[in-house]
Amino acid sequence: MFSNLSLGFGVALSLQNLALCFAGCLVGTLIGVLPGVGPIATIAILLPITFGLDPVGALIMLAGIYYGAQYGGSTTAILVNIPGEATSVVTTLDGHQMAKQGRAGVALGTAALGSFFAGCVATLFIAALGAPLTKLALLFGPAEYFSLMVMGLCFAVVLARGSILKAFCMIMLGLLLSTVGTDLETGQERMTMGFPPLADGIDFAVLAMGVFGFAEVLRNLENTETRDVVRAKIGRLLPGWDDIKQSIKPVLRGTLLGGILGILPGNGAVLGPFASYTLEKKLAKDPSRFGKGAIEGVAGPESANNAGAQTAFIPLLTLGIPPNAVMALMVGAMTIHGIIPGPQVMTKNPELFWGMIASMWIGNLMLLVINLPLVGVWVKLLQVPYRLMFPSILIFCCIGIYSVNNQPVDVAFTAMFGLFGYLLIKLGFEPAPMLLGFVLGKLMEEKLRQALIISRGSFMTFLERPISAGLLVVAVAILVIALLPSINKKRDEVFTE
Amino acid sequence: MSLNQIERAQGLRVRSSQDLAAGLFMILLAGIAFVMSYELPMGTLRQLGPGMLPKSFAAICAALGALLVISSLRFHGEKLSGWSWRGVFFVLGAACVFALCIRGFDLGPIHVPQLGLAVAGPLVILISGLAADDLKPKELVIFAVVMSTACALLFKYALSLPIPLAPWLLGI
Numbered sequence: 001m002f003s004n005l006s007l008g009f010g011v012a013l014s015l016q017n018l019a020l021c022f023a024g025c026l027v028g029t030l031i032g033v034l035p036g037v038g039p040i041a042t043i044a045i046l047l048p049i050t051f052g053l054d055p056v057g058a059l060i061m062l063a064g065i066y067y068g069a070q071y072g073g074s075t076t077a078i079l080v081n082i083p084g085e086a087t088s089v090v091t092t093l094d095g096h097q098m099a100k101q102g103r104a105g106v107a108l109g110t111a112a113l114g115s116f117f118a119g120c121v122a123t124l125f126i127a128a129l130g131a132p133l134t135k136l137a138l139l140f141g142p143a144e145y146f147s148l149m150v151m152g153l154c155f156a157v158v159l160a161r162g163s164i165l166k167a168f169c170m171i172m173l174g175l176l177l178s179t180v181g182t183d184l185e186t187g188q189e190r191m192t193m194g195f196p197p198l199a200d201g202i203d204f205a206v207l208a209m210g211v212f213g214f215a216e217v218l219r220n221l222e223n224t225e226t227r228d229v230v231r232a233k234i235g236r237l238l239p240g241w242d243d244i245k246q247s248i249k250p251v252l253r254g255t256l257l258g259g260i261l262g263i264l265p266g267n268g269a270v271l272g273p274f275a276s277y278t279l280e281k282k283l284a285k286d287p288s289r290f291g292k293g294a295i296e297g298v299a300g301p302e303s304a305n306n307a308g309a310q311t312a313f314i315p316l317l318t319l320g321i322p323p324n325a326v327m328a329l330m331v332g333a334m335t336i337h338g339i340i341p342g343p344q345v346m347t348k349n350p351e352l353f354w355g356m357i358a359s360m361w362i363g364n365l366m367l368l369v370i371n372l373p374l375v376g377v378w379v380k381l382l383q384v385p386y387r388l389m390f391p392s393i394l395i396f397c398c399i400g401i402y403s404v405n406n407q408p409v410d411v412a413f414t415a416m417f418g419l420f421g422y423l424l425i426k427l428g429f430e431p432a433p434m435l436l437g438f439v440l441g442k443l444m445e446e447k448l449r450q451a452l453i454i455s456r457g458s459f460m461t462f463l464e465r466p467i468s469a470g471l472l473v474v475a476v477a478i479l480v481i482a483l484l485p486s487i488n489k490k491r492d493e494v495f496t497e
Numbered sequence: 498m499s500l501n502q503i504e505r506a507q508g509l510r511v512r513s514s515q516d517l518a519a520g521l522f523m524i525l526l527a528g529i530a531f532v533m534s535y536e537l538p539m540g541t542l543r544q545l546g547p548g549m550l551p552k553s554f555a556a557i558c559a560a561l562g563a564l565l566v567i568s569s570l571r572f573h574g575e576k577l578s579g580w581s582w583r584g585v586f587f588v589l590g591a592a593c594v595f596a597l598c599i600r601g602f603d604l605g606p607i608h609v610p611q612l613g614l615a616v617a618g619p620l621v622i623l624i625s626g627l628a629a630d631d632l633k634p635k636e637l638v639i640f641a642v643v644m645s646t647a648c649a650l651l652f653k654y655a656l657s658l659p660i661p662l663a664p665w666l667l668g669i
Contacts, residue, residue, distance in 0.1 A: 176530055179554065221584040222584065386629070387631055390629070395648055415596070453543065453544070
C-alpha cells in the first residue's frame with residue numbers, strides 16, 4: 001500500500017498535475033458556493049476541455065471539481081442559509097444559526113477542518129480498500145454485475161428524497177431512456193424515429209445539462225429566493241479549544257458514517273450528512289440545542305459529506321460502476337481517454353489509480369488553504385443577483401454542450417430536456433435517480449444478455465450463484481424495510497428535517 | 498383512525514392532482530415508448546432481442562404510473578402548482594436561438610449565415626435575461642457585452658475550444 005501511495009504521490013506532485021488539481025479545486029469551490037450550478041453541469045461543460053489533457057491530469061481536475069464543490073456548498077449553507085449543494089442541506093440548520101450569532105467564522109473553520117480530516121481518512125480508506133475490492137471484483141461475472149446494479153438502483157430508490165413510488169418511476173424512466181439508440185448486438189435502431197443524431201443514443205451530457213442545468217434555472221426563477229447574506233462579522237476563522245473539544249467526536253463519527261454510506265452504490269453519499277445529523281442529535285445531552293447553532297450539527301454532517309463524496313470513488317475505481325451521476329461523468333471522461341473503468345484499471349493503469357488517490361489528499365489540503373482566506377471573495381460573489389447569474393449559467397451551458405460534439409442540434413436537444421426536467425419537477429419527481437438509471441441502463445442490458453447467454457436463458461442463474469443471490473437478497477430486503485410503515489415515517493422525518 | 502383512513506372511507510375522488518398528473522404522464526411516456534418499439538423483435542430469453550428491454554421497461558413504467566394514479570385517488574398529496582411560461586419561453590428560447598445562430602442553418606427559404614459566438618452569446622444573455630422578474634434593461638445590455646467578451650476570451654483563447662467566433666466578420 002505504501003509503495004503504491006508513493007507512486008501515486010510521484011504522479012500527483014508533478015507540476016502539471018498540481019496545477020490541474022488546484023484549478024479543479026478552485027472551480028469546484030466556486031460552483032459549490034454558487035447555488036444553482038452543480039458539479040454535474042460543470043463537469044459536463046468542462047469535459048470537452050479535458051480532451052487535450054493526458055488522462056491522469058484530466059481525471060485529477062474533474063475529481064477536484066467534485067469534492068471542491070462539497071466544500072464550497074457548505075460556505076453558502078452557513079452564510080446564506082441556502083444549500084450550495086444538495087449535500088449541504090443539513091448544514092444550513094445549525095451553520096446559519098451560528099453565523100447569525102456572529103460565529104460564522106468558527107462555523108466555516110469547523111466545516112473546513114472537519115472536511116479536511118474526513119478527506120484524509122477517506123483517502124487512506126480508498127487506498128486500503130482498493131486492492132482487496134479489486135480482487136473481489138475479479139470474481140464477478142455478468143450475473144453478479146447485473147445483481148450489483150439492481151442493488152444499486154434499489155438503494156437509489158430508497159435514498160431518494162420524496163415518495164418511494166416516484167423515485168421508482170424515475171429509475172425506470174432512466175432505464176427506458178437508456179434503451180434509445182442503436183442496439184449493441186443486432187445494430188437495429190431503437191426508438192430513434194429515424195432521426196440520425198439519436199442513433200448513438202441520448203448523450204449523457206445533454207440529458208444531465210438539460211435536467212440539472214436548464215430545469216434548475218427554471219425552478220429557481222419561480223421561487224425568487226430571499227437571500228439573507230449574513231451581514232454580521234465573520235469573526236475569527238479558527239475554532240477555539242472548546243469548539244474543538246466539542247466537535248472532535250462528531251467529526252470522527254461523521255467521517256466513519258459518511259465513509260461507509262459513500263461506498264454504497266446508488267448515491268449513498270447523500271445520506272451521510274442526514275444520518276450524521278440525526279445521530280448527533282440522538283447522542284447529544286441536550287438535543288434542544290440543535291437547530292439553534294450547535295457546533296456538532298456542523299462538524300458531523302460536514303465530515304460525513306466529504307468522506308462520502310470521496311469513498312463514492314470506490315465502486316467506480318474498483319468495479320467500474322458509477323454510484324451517482326457525477327461518477328457517471330467520470331466514466332465518460334475515462335472512456336474518452338480509452339480507459340475502461342473496472343478492476344483492471346488498478347493493474348493496467350496503476351499511475352492513474354494511485355495518482356488520483358494521492359491527488360485527492362493534496363486537493364483536500366489545497367481546499368483548506370483556498371477556502372478559509374478566500375471567504376471574503378465568496379461572500380462578494382454571493383451578492384451577485386440571480387437575474388445576472390442565470391444568463392451566465394445559460395451561456396456556459398450552451399457553449400459547453402455545443403463543444404462536446406460541435407453539434408448545434410445538441411443545444412436544442414438540451415433545451416428540450418430542460419422542458420422535460422421542468423415538467424418532472426412540476427409533477428413532483430426528483431430527477432437525480434433518473435440519471436443513475438440512465439447511466440446504468442446500457443451496462444445492465446449488456447450484462448443481462450451475457451448472463452442469460454451463459455445460463456442458456458435461465459433466470460435462475462441470478463439466484464444460483466451465491467454472490468449474485470446475496471446481492472439480490474440485500475436489494476429486496478432494503479426495499480421491504482423501506483416500505484414498512486414505521487420506517488417509512490422515519491425516513492420522511494430524516495429528509496424533511 | 499387516521500385522517501387518511503377516514504377519507505378513504507368516503508369513496509374515491511382526486512386527492513392529489515400532482516400525483517394523478519404524474520401517473521398519467523408516466524403512462525403516456527410508456528405508451529409512446531411501446532408504440533415506438535412495437536416492431537422490434539422481443540427475442541427469446543436465451544438470446545434477447547432488441548425489443549425485449551424497451552418493452553419490458555415501458556410495461557413497468559405504465560404499471561408504476563397506474564399505481565400513482567390509484568394512490569392519488571386514495572391519499573392526500575400535493576396539488577399541481579402553476580407553471581411559469583415566461584421562464585420556459587425565454588430561457589429555453591435563448592438556448593434554441595444559440596443553437597440556430599452559432600453555426601447558421603438553412604430551413605427552406607430561410608437562410609441564416611454562420612453568426613458565431615459574437616452574435617449568439619449576447620443574444621442568449623439578452624433573451625434569457627428577459628425572464629427575470631426584476632429586469633433592469635440597461636444593466637442587462639452591459640452585462641451581455643461584458644459576459645460574451647469574457648466567454649470568448651475564456652473558451653476560444655484560454656481553453657482553445659473550436660467554437661466559431663464571428664466567421665462573417667473576422668473569419669474565425
